[in-house]
Amino acid sequence: MRYTVLLFLLFCQSVHAQSISGKVMDAQNQTPLPGATIQIHTIDGNRLVKGATSDFNGRFAMSIAPDCVCVLRVSFIGYSDFSQRLTTQDNIEIFLTPQRLQSDAVNITTHRADLHV
Helix, strand or coil: CHHHHHHHHHHHHHHHCEEEEEEEEECCCCCECCCCEEEEEECCCCCEEEEEECCCCCEEEEEECCCCCEEEEEECCCECCEEEECCCCCCEEEEECECCCCCCCCCCCCCCCCCCC
């Protein structure tokens, strides 16, 4: 009986879930970005609702509650972050723009211990 109730609850949750899917690509050459971080946050940004990473082809998919008023955030190292209010559309195409990282000069210093034998 317990298993029947558990299966019923899981079925009800999956029926009422909203599916979000899409593809993350480079904005300059439209190549997929595998391993991009996809996050869904509450509208105020204080709570992470769900997270995923894009696959080898830049694709991702996840489900959320249909009443979720959320923000979709996508990030990838070396690219500008993407953020937009989440809509009910499927197959979202997200284009990330390469970001030039600028930093000051880097000084590397090494020390070698003297070894006395």
